[in-house]
Amino acid sequence: MRRYIARRLLLLVPVLLGVSIVVFMVLHLSPGDPAEIMLGSQATQEDLERLRQELGLTEPLHIQYVRWISHVARGDLGRSLWMRRPVLDEVLHRYKATLVLTASALCLSTLGGIVLGVLSAVRRDSLLDRLSAVTSLFGASMPVFWLGIVLMVVFSLWLRWLPASGMWAPYGGGDLGDLAAHLVLPAVTLAAASLTIIARLTRSTMLDILSQDYIRTARAKGLVEGRVVFRHGLKNALIPIITVVGVQAGYLLGGAVLTETVFAWPGVGLLMVQGILARDFPLVQGCVLVIALTFVLINLAVDLLYAYLDPRIQYE
């Protein structure tokens, strides 16, 4: 087991190296460079050339890449071209906000999805099951930004229950209640699509399992229904669910870009969008590396969970 983890962690290096190459190339080969965007429509040839020189963009790509990656290896992600601030500080600072948002959304969608899925499976064809089927279809097909704006208009503008944007009150605030109030709308928006996917999957897996022989046996030997469903049913249904939750975690990290933009949530997604528009190479590269690292670690965690849930699975 320990050897397995060590090997997986070692695999991180080539994966991140690959990500870094792809990101670097995509950014540098797409048209428009930071100097161009910084100077905008007022650019003169002379200013462009001088600025490119100063930003180190005139050297061949492979040299730029090697210089950057050797700094990264030493833990230095460079300075943002626009903000002139160290990228690592900036990304880590924003990353906390993204983690709070995605983790809340993941908890919400996993718990909500499993509860809804189990209930729909147990009470098959009930009102709840049908309602959940309709909402799932709705939830999965609504674009994040649309749902976000609708929730904002209803709960902030009309009902005035919740703040419309930001992570903290503009002045004062700063306690847990303040954070929770600001978190509700973005977390629900972000969780909606994942929740419905997890609910549907849980339902179908549970339906399949509940018709198995050993469930019949469990019932036959007189177990309480709750124990049959949760202990014998749900635990066995968890393997595919956990797989999907792992995938959804990645989806949520990506979906956070839109949610953060709609709700002015100060996370890494919003930062990355601004970075891309400005072709702030070091900044975008830094953001992508951190997100890629998270994604790989989540996958590792999911793989380890399998063994915990199903002792038949072993790692060599």
Add this chain to the structure above:
Amino acid sequence: MTARRALASIVTLALALSLLAAPIQAQPAGTLLVGLVAEPVNLDPAQVTDLNSNRVGRRIVEGLVTFPDESTQVVPGLAESWTISKDGLQYTFKLRSGVKFHDGTPLNAAAVKFSIERQINTEHPAYKLGKYPFANYFFGNVKAVEALSTERVAFLLKEPRASFLAVLTSGAASIVSPTAVMKWGPDYPSHPVGTGPFRFTSWDRGQRVILEKNSAYWKYPVKIERVIYRPIVEDQARLTELLTGQLDLIVGVPADFVGQLEKDPKVTVLKQTGAHVWYLGMNNQKKPFDDKRVRQALNYAVNKDAIVRDVLKGTGSLSKGPVLPGTWGADAALKAYPYDPQRAKKLLAEAGYPNGFTTTLWVPESGSGMQAPVAMSTVMQSNLKAVGVNVTLQTMEWGAYLTKLRSKEQDLFALSWMAGTEDPDMVMYPLLHSSQWTPVGPNRALYKNARFDELLQQARLTTDQAKRAQLYREAQRILVEDAPWVFVDHEIQIAAFAKRVQGFKLHPSFDLRVETISLK
């Protein structure tokens, strides 16, 4: 668990959450909350040119000269007076005495010299501490800055340029505390120090920038205690925050929301035409646009009134040329091309295109000052089709678009310009003088007219404003005749603010002067 019990627990959970959620609270007295459309990137105005950074950064620092609160005429700022040598090569400024930077450093000639030379003198100790993208654009003409005494400082120019005072109103010409720049080094943009009405207090990344009032401000006592800037990208969110009292003032109100806000008794809406021009450029060196009649025909063919009315919904005013109407350099007698498709067809026929032609229009999806580029271009496309000109729209991302425009391959292209000042030299020279043809400069229409060039050059060498105005008026008449672009509109900026905000004015330079505000 039954379905009913499940529903009940969901409702309970929702209620618990909404109880936990603190109700939307009122703001402390004296605090102004401003919603920005994007976060400032860097608070050193010499290092960035984006609107949001400047709108915040320029509350902290000031220049030698400035604009009054309602126009872009140059008036004294940190310099109380100045003289210009006869040959126009030396500008000598007398600084206000007793002014101090927020960190206590005195404002003197050495600080002025430091602020400018850090950008242009490669040997300067602060040169390497930042990147100054517009140093050459603004100060390429500056040979040296000399401190004549503590309170007198001279700018020596390489060649005369009558718009030099207008250049000194730019953010890049702001005077910064040399002590702070050297103390913070490359991190100075996150710790700016100037002489302005507000001092920098804190910056929570992605959330807010807080400025506190400078109690020792030299110009007048600032009436609010602090300003908090909140970056909110999404229009609906910014609007909601204004309507729920979480913001006092927003700018960049989308055209679609203006009507709704104007009806709201809690909100005041303010409009102001900015020093900006939006134009449809034509490649004057490429067939068929090398023929003046074709260019004029396009000017007649485009229904600018409809664009301003239906697409911009009152957030633009009709343009007759590049110079902002109502300013000293504008020609009031200038006539805009009326919408006259028949006349357009006739001119096209005269130019040898009785059945029109096919061409391409490059449009950026968005961009600084671009308003609604795709919607506006779509209207123009259908206008042109009506006179037989078949236009293919090619939309591009802003960065890619700027690169492509330097290829000189454009037929038609949509672009805008924010001069930030009313001096015609800052608009006409870069955009239309033949020495500024792309890729060297921003004349992307590749327009050239010898007489026009000469007038612009003469106006640069004359310091007498009345004489300059005459030269620019003649130049504008040539432009109308030559029609190098289709002149479309000047942006009307829109601000919306809560009733408690008093004394706010929008500035034609697009600056956001919250220092004039008091709160009821």
